[in-house]
Amino acid sequence: MTDLQEQSDDSVEAEQPNSTESSGHRFxxxxxxxxxxxxxxxxxxxxxxxxxxAGIVLxxxxxxxxxxxxxDTFEDNNPLSVIATLASMGSGVVYFTLRLVLGYQGDIxxxxxxxxxxxxxxxxxxxxxxxLDAFDIARGxxx
Amino acid sequence: MxxxxxxxxxxxxxxxxxxxxxxxxxxDQIRLFLQLFLGMMxxxxxxxxxxxxxxSAPPAPIP
Numbered sequence: 676m677t678d679l680q681e682q683s684d685d686s687v688e689a690e691q692p693n694s695t696e697s698s699g700h701r702f703x704x705x706x707x708x709x710x711x712x713x714x715x716x717x718x719x720x721x722x723x724x725x726x727x728x729a730g731i732v733l734x735x736x737x738x739x740x741x742x743x744x745x746x747d748t749f750e751d752n753n754p755l756s757v758i759a760t761l762a763s764m765g766s767g768v769v770y771f772t773l774r775l776v777l778g779y780q781g782d783i784x785x786x787x788x789x790x791x792x793x794x795x796x797x798x799x800x801x802x803x804x805x806x807l808d809a810f811d812i813a814r815g816x817x818x
Numbered sequence: 819m820x821x822x823x824x825x826x827x828x829x830x831x832x833x834x835x836x837x838x839x840x841x842x843x844x845x846d847q848i849r850l851f852l853q854l855f856l857g858m859m860x861x862x863x864x865x866x867x868x869x870x871x872x873x874s875a876p877p878a879p880i881p
Contacts, residue, residue: 731835
């Protein structure tokens, strides 16, 4: 194998899209990834990566809760809360479980409030990136 | 938990995430992990060191 071929194999982006993947397949992978962290990669049989990504998102979210960070919600007269809430909602079932099932909100007087908020938002944003990654893998643009 | 420990955990998680997301080859993953992790830690410590030279003003008296 030449160096050029080796670089091509190592590259994240493949040259040719995988024509075997249907458009429905892509959207199923993306929707699963949006709902459950790591599920999109699991659906695409990237088991190891799925477990690792799910673990990272969950650790971020749990650490955010442990530090009693804020779980964002939409606020009147605060347009930035929309962005923050959409970012937090990116963690999918984690966000809605914390919000609706456990009634978690965070505690503004907690010592780790700011750090916890950062971890919770990061969990959502990382999962949004996983949605795009799962979509690209299903489309054949990544391996 | 200390500020430094939280920063280290955060940098570690982010570095692992992006190195696995962006690279498929193990050697490239390790290289990117080190770049991201050391970059975040070193950058944060450098900014903290710079800020140390400009201490914040004393708190305003409570009326």
